[in-house]
Structures are given as structure tokens and as C-alpha cells.
Amino acid sequence: MNCPFLREAQVKFCQASPFRKVLVRSAAHGTGEKCTSPGYLGCSVYLETGRQGPTQNRCPFFGESLTQYCSIAPVPKYIPYSESTLCRCGTESYRYCELYLTMARPAGGDGPALPLDVRSHTGPPAEEWIDDMRIPNWLLYTTNHLWVDRTESGNCHVGIDAVLAKALGKVDSLNFAVSGEHPSVILEAGGVEFEVTFPRILQIRRVNAHLRLDPNPATADPYGTGWLFEGSLSGNESAGLIPGNAAAGWMRSEVERLSHHVHEHILPADPESAGLAADGGSFAPGLLRIVGRERASALFNEFFGPYASWKKR
Incomplete structure (x- = not known):
């Protein structure tokens, strides 16, 4: 039994960055970004890795994950499905x-204030x-x-x-x-x-x-x-x-x-x-x-x- 406020989101992140910044993937962000185009070759984080190889259509450090999050939390925390058993939202x-x-x-009504x-x-x-x-x-x-x-x-x-x-x-x-x-x-x-x-x-x-x-x-x-x-x-x-x-x-x-x-x-x-x-x-x-x-x-x-x-x- 899941919490009715539990939601899913596909997120993307850089596996080479020292700071994990998770971004929710959407159609609006699917084009024109460095990570998913050969433009990653000019990314400072990629250059710092010293990695060499043939040019690809997307950065080899580009990561994606299906996550769960609380839709009523002031600051959403995206939890990978592989770690979902650690939280109470899905139980x-x-x-x-x-x-x-x-x-x-x-918030109101005729019932007891309990x-x-x-x-x-x-x-x-x-x-x-x-x-x-x-x-x-x-x-x-x-x-x-x-x-x-x-x-x-x-x-x-x-x-x-x-x-x-x-x-x-x-x-x-x-x-x-x-x-x-x-x-x-x-x-x-x-x-x-x-x-x-x-x-x-x-x-x-x-x-x-x-x-x-x-x-x-x-x-x-x-x-x-x-x-x-x-x-x-x-x-x-x-x-x-x-x-x-x-x-x-x-x-x-x-x-x-x-x-x-x-x-x-x-x-x-x-x-x-x-x-x-x-x-x-x-x-x-x-x-x-x-x-x-x-x-x-x-x-x-x-x-x-x-x-x-x-x-x-």
C-alpha cells in the first residue's frame, strides 16, 4: 500500500560531478543541452576527468534513474527505486x-478537533x-x-x-x-x-x-x-x-x-x-x-x- 502523495519522476544527473544535482527529466529539457549532445566535449566537468575516446551522441557520464518522491514535501527528495524500501512511502x-x-x-468541519x-x-x-x-x-x-x-x-x-x-x-x-x-x-x-x-x-x-x-x-x-x-x-x-x-x-x-x-x-x-x-x-x-x-x-x-x-x- 503506497502513500497517496507518492509520485514518480525520471531524473537525470552527472555521474562525474563531485556534487550530485538531480534534475527532473521533461520534454522541454530534452533538446539543446550539452549532456545529451556532442556538446558535452566542452563541459568543464568532462574535461577534468581526462577521458578520451570517440565522440558520442551523449556524455558517457550522463545518468538517468526512475525515482519516487513526496509530492507534498516542501523540498522534494528523489529516491531511486532501488532504495525505495528504505522509506515508509511505499508501505x-x-x-x-x-x-x-x-x-x-x-482543516475544519463539525467533527472533533482531534x-x-x-x-x-x-x-x-x-x-x-x-x-x-x-x-x-x-x-x-x-x-x-x-x-x-x-x-x-x-x-x-x-x-x-x-x-x-x-x-x-x-x-x-x-x-x-x-x-x-x-x-x-x-x-x-x-x-x-x-x-x-x-x-x-x-x-x-x-x-x-x-x-x-x-x-x-x-x-x-x-x-x-x-x-x-x-x-x-x-x-x-x-x-x-x-x-x-x-x-x-x-x-x-x-x-x-x-x-x-x-x-x-x-x-x-x-x-x-x-x-x-x-x-x-x-x-x-x-x-x-x-x-x-x-x-x-x-x-x-x-x-x-x-x-x-x-x-x-
């Missing part, structure tokens, strides 16, 4: 490209909402609040879900790590570091390195540009993940359990922190940033930490 991974997501989402289903740029996804938290039902979920988007080819993307995103609020810094065979990300919020570990064995292909410079999408756009890892899961490793059609009910119980934790363990010890629980009993955005290091660590380890998922299995 299902294009759905998590920042350029694709920017163009595929509508990402559309990255599988489609033609209409809204199937999803549910718990308060202000969006739960896409085409994803799989882990019990420590990570989502998994697994394609038919076995490739998958992983990120944090809306419950963890709301609890964190704004992320101040983000770094990637590996705990054994389990990829992890260390999120700093409010001066406290939280390690989120994927509880299955994942063969990593790439991480979302952009988040090191700007970690905000990890919580502001968790199902889109805030993805964390790309890799592959074996068939057995996907067992035990929560399917999307059961996720809303499970997350509703998690929100209730988390809110109960706030009311039972945090508010009694600090009555002035009544704002940590919103009207109706739900927890406040950025909860982990404002409860203090000790309480934040205890709450995180209970619901989102490295062992939160394994102890529930």
Missing part, C-alpha cells in the same frame, strides 16, 4: 508520516469517547495504557493512549530506552521521570526521533504524530492485547479506578488538592504533574508503570 507506515497526517486531516483515523483520509473513524478521552476502536491496547496499530503484514506502531496522555498532561522531555527485549520511553513531566514499557517483545525498526526535540505530540496527538515505536510483533506476542471493540468498557473501568485512587489515597492526605478530581469524579488533566513526586510515582506504577501490565496478566 503502510506512511499513515504515521507527519506530512501525510497534516494533509489528510480536514486526529482522524490514520487508516483513511476520506472520513471519520469508528471511535468512542470517555469524557474528553478518545478511544479509537481499530487499535489494540495493553493494560498499562499503550495502543498498538498492527497491519496485515505484521508491521505495527505503538503509542500511549488517551488515558495516560491526560494523566501526564504536558511532557517536558522524552528519551527512548530498552528494557531487555521490551522497548521503553522515559517521559519527564513536572520534574518526575516516568518509564513506560511495552509489555510484549517488539522487534524495533524505528522510533519517533522527532519527539526528542518536541515531545508535545506524545500527549497532544497520541494516536497520530505522537507515536513512539515502529516494529513487528510475532503472532503470539499479540495475544492478550485488548481488542478495540472491548477497549471502551475496559478504559471506562480504568478511569473509574484511577479516580477512586485519587479520592481514596490523595485527597484525604491533601484536602487542598480537591481540583485533582473534576466534577463528576473523573481525574483532572495533568494529574501526574501536580500531585508531588512520591504520590505521582505510586499512582504511575499502579496504572502505567513497567509492571502494571505484567501483574494484570
Whole structure:
């Protein structure tokens, strides 16, 4: 499956030049140029090679290649077909490209001001909402609040879900790590570091390195540009993940359990922190940033930490 913004172009270039300048080949440039006529004999680059031989109709250093490029990139990068497997444009991974997501989402409309289903740029996804938290039902979920988007080819993307995103609020810094065979990300919020570990064995292909410079999408756009890892899961490793059609009910119980934790363990010890629980009993955005290091660590380890998922299995 290719990105709808992927295009082809025949390009030409000089194989003798120390600087590779790629030009898109067109009918308008097909005549009157040195490279494709005996005029190449007067080219300074050709003369510097010291090559001698019978005159030809085109320069022996004239090169051509069929390439692919992104039609919406500010500066097109032409990638030879022989190297196309190195980019995401020709695979299902294009759905998590920042350029694709920017163009595929509508600028306005009556829908929620949150990402559309990255599988489609033609209409809204199937999803549910718990308060202000969006739960896409085409994803799989882990019990420590990570989502998994697994394609038919076995490739998958992983990120944090809306419950963890709301609890964190704004992320101040983000770094990637590996705990054994389990990829992890260390999120700093409010001066406290939280390690989120994927509880299955994942063969990593790439991480979302952009988040090191700007970690905000990890919580502001968790199902889109805030993805964390790309890799592959074996068939057995996907067992035990929560399917999307059961996720809303499970997350509703998690929100209730988390809110109960706030009311039972945090508010009694600090009555002035009544704002940590919103009207109706739900927890406040950025909860982990404002409860203090000790309480934040205890709450995180209970619901989102490295062992939160394994102890529930």
C-alpha cells in the first residue's frame, strides 16, 4: 500500500560531478543541452576527468534513474527505486508520516478537533469517547495504557493512549530506552521521570526521533504524530492485547479506578488538592504533574508503570 502523495519522476544527473544535482527529466529539457549532445566535449566537468575516446551522441557520464518522491514535501527528495524500501512511502507506515497526517486531516468541519483515523483520509473513524478521552476502536491496547496499530503484514506502531496522555498532561522531555527485549520511553513531566514499557517483545525498526526535540505530540496527538515505536510483533506476542471493540468498557473501568485512587489515597492526605478530581469524579488533566513526586510515582506504577501490565496478566 503506497502513500497517496507518492509520485514518480525520471531524473537525470552527472555521474562525474563531485556534487550530485538531480534534475527532473521533461520534454522541454530534452533538446539543446550539452549532456545529451556532442556538446558535452566542452563541459568543464568532462574535461577534468581526462577521458578520451570517440565522440558520442551523449556524455558517457550522463545518468538517468526512475525515482519516487513526496509530492507534498516542501523540498522534494528523489529516491531511486532501488532504495525505495528504505522509506515508509511505499508501505503502510506512511499513515504515521507527519506530512501525510497534516494533509489528510480536514482543516475544519463539525467533527472533533482531534486526529482522524490514520487508516483513511476520506472520513471519520469508528471511535468512542470517555469524557474528553478518545478511544479509537481499530487499535489494540495493553493494560498499562499503550495502543498498538498492527497491519496485515505484521508491521505495527505503538503509542500511549488517551488515558495516560491526560494523566501526564504536558511532557517536558522524552528519551527512548530498552528494557531487555521490551522497548521503553522515559517521559519527564513536572520534574518526575516516568518509564513506560511495552509489555510484549517488539522487534524495533524505528522510533519517533522527532519527539526528542518536541515531545508535545506524545500527549497532544497520541494516536497520530505522537507515536513512539515502529516494529513487528510475532503472532503470539499479540495475544492478550485488548481488542478495540472491548477497549471502551475496559478504559471506562480504568478511569473509574484511577479516580477512586485519587479520592481514596490523595485527597484525604491533601484536602487542598480537591481540583485533582473534576466534577463528576473523573481525574483532572495533568494529574501526574501536580500531585508531588512520591504520590505521582505510586499512582504511575499502579496504572502505567513497567509492571502494571505484567501483574494484570
